[in-house]
Amino acid sequence: MARGIIRREKIFVDGKEIEVDIFDAKVVLGSGKELESIDELLRQEEAEKAIQAALRDIEPIAKRYLDRQKDIRYCYEVGKVLQFVDAKGFTDRKGLIWHRMAYDLRPDLFDGRKKNAAEAKRYPETMYHLGKQSKENLKRASFDQWYEILKFKQIYEDRELLEQILSECGEGGLSSVRLRQRIKELRKSKRVIS
Numbered sequence: 034m035a036r037g038i039i040r041r042e043k044i045f046v047d048g049k050e051i052e053v054d055i056f057d058a059k060v061v062l063g064s065g066k067e068l069e070s071i072d073e074l075l076r077q078e079e080a081e082k083a084i085q086a087a088l089r090d091i092e093p094i095a096k097r098y099l100d101r102q103k104d105i106r107y108c109y110e111v112g113k114v115l116q117f118v119d120a121k122g123f124t125d126r127k128g129l130i131w132h133r134m135a136y137d138l139r140p141d142l143f144d145g146r147k148k149n150a151a152e153a154k155r156y157p158e159t160m161y162h163l164g165k166q167s168k169e170n171l172k173r174a175s176f177d178q179w180y181e182i183l184k185f186k187q188i189y190e191d192r193e194l195l196e197q198i199l200s201e202c203g204e205g206g207l208s209s210v211r212l213r214q215r216i217k218e219l220r221k222s223k224r225v226i227s
Contacts, residue, residue: 090114103176112164131157176204181212
């Protein structure tokens with residue numbers, strides 16, 4: 034059974050092509066999994082409602098920021114809204130939710146239309162992780178530096194390592210490549226010590 038939320042599909046109605054939302058879950062009668070499939074459909078519908086509510090919450094934030102691209106405050110505020118995936122138990126569907134929001138529905142709120150869905154998911158994922166940071170730490174690195182830092186999964190959970198990285202970001206404007214190398218070095222040395 035598919036675990037997707039909703040996808041867009043083009044169909045023809047009275048000779049006109051229109052785009053419609055399609056749930057990926059299917060109910061196959063006689064399969065013995067009807068209840069499981071119905072539960073999945075209900076869960077997808079619940080996720081879609083949460084997505085729509087989050088987009089409504091993001092719109093007024095977007096209106097306050099004319100130049101949103103790489104604006105760390107905008108990304109942080111939107112990231113706070115995106116925490117709904119944790120609150121509503123959708124963490125296993127984050128990629129699908131980011132796709133739906135940033136590729137299908139409102140790419141204008143998430144750094145514009147991207148060439149492919151995988152690329153479109155990166156920006157909301159970064160926003161989501163920025164929303165987990167303290168405001169004090171947020172100011173200690175540029176958007177590009179945070180983008181690199183947050184590529185490392187769960188790095189924000191290791192407060193000591195994050196503190197060391199942010200200190201180095203503040204000391205000398207590390208380039209993306211150098212910052213990435215430095216994070217790898219710090220993580221490796223920490224594993225050796227542990």
